[in-house]
Amino acid sequence: MTWVFVQSLISGILSGGVYALFGVGITIIFGVMKMVDFSACSQLVWGMYFTWIFYAVTGLNCYYAIPFVVICMGALAFVIFKLIVRPLLGSNDTSFILVTLGLSYFLQNLAEFVFGTDPKTIPSPIKTSSIQIGEYTIGLPRFIAFCAMIVLVFAVYALLNKTTLGRAMRATAEKPEVAQMLGINTKKTFTIAFMIGVIFAGISGLLITPIYYVTPTSGSMFRTAAYIAVIIGGLGDIKGALVGGIVIGVIEGLVTGMISNDLGPVGIGLALLLVLYIRPQGFFGKGERRA
């Protein structure tokens, strides 16, 4: 029993890492633009396909694809921003929700159109490798994903707190008009925040290619779990997304490991209800309410 518990806990924490990374991406976009990007799951799918394209061409494993995926996702983000997001700036939140939901289906269907529905895999010895610590097993891909998440989250944290660009993003997040008075081109900071968010979704996709099949609907498991992670963490707070992601991973890990494989989503749903009941603003949220 203890073995099952600890083993489930370990895998839970590790799979929570990807939720956290994905959630931090959504959080950066929300933090700066005050808009929730509902197309992130489909961006993640495109991250997976870009990784697969890289593999198909070079034969190298997914981790070599990081620069390629960053560039592709950055370009994708830039186009989405110019064509879809920018015209919406200043309009109400509902239109952003509707448009990003629509975009989500578009990106998913585009993937289906281009790559078909049959699952693709990226074979590599890493897929099945694991680290053995005593009697516990840690899957290597999940471990790498977790470490990558930690590195990227710290990088973003440093960007936001230690650089001029980061401070400009925080200024824009708090008071866009004041930011403009100070000389900050807020459209540019919005673009950069959006690009970082989309790149994070893409990297999340890359990191799970050794774990899941690449299909146009592979993002669907993130549609609930990762957004719930962001909500219970307190929307708009990076620490919150990090902790929320790991908590959701752990709950999912414990429920699937100790109760039943099918009940993971139920556990996550219950966690959401519980947190909303006790602390509606989430762990780190300040209870800011928008219309």
Place this chain on the structure above:
Amino acid sequence: MLLEIKDVCAGYGDLQVLFNISMHVNEGEVVSLVGSNGAGKTTLLRILSGLEPIKSGIITFCGKDLMAMKSYERADYGIAHIPQGRGILGSLTVKENLVMGAYPKAVRANMEKNIAKAYEMFPILNERKNQLAGSLSGGEQQMLAISRALMIEPKLLMLDEPSLGLAPIVVKEMFNIISEVAKNGVSILIVEQNLKQALSVADRGYVIETGSLVMEDKASDLLNNKAIQAAYLGI
């Protein structure tokens, strides 16, 4: 002439708020625009910062067409705006607020020097530099707002109701500081409901009533004007 506003009309949607406003600020001058709540003072400053459009008229700054400049470019040209409510970035530290003040490229090199000046003028900001700016008192926030505005080494400093929400003694101090700043050659445009204070530090003044300028004169003459005393000062 540093700033010249000619026949400006503006408003929100169908609602016209400003009617044929013509006024100017000379180099090195302190000008106060006074009028009661809802007269359109804030709207005018927001136009000057590029946050609201105009319907007609011309605005020039240093001879250049101001409305052709993007709002975020105006800091580069030397326009600093302390908005109503001070515009402090509460989630950034006091020091970070000052650092953000030096965002325009032309003044980045002078950042350390200007921060030192700010600390010299307001030692309390030095003591609180690592605190979140949101935790400062109203008076301290106004000091920070002024210091941050000075970081861009402005040609024109615009203040929207600097006295709002401050205790009378702090208000007095604030206007002393504004006079100090003016002595260093910065042109200042103050927008106020608090006529007496605003006109006592100004060279010239304008009175605005429901979107139209109704009077322009030397500030001291406006203060002694019987009609104004009756309407605004309750004398």
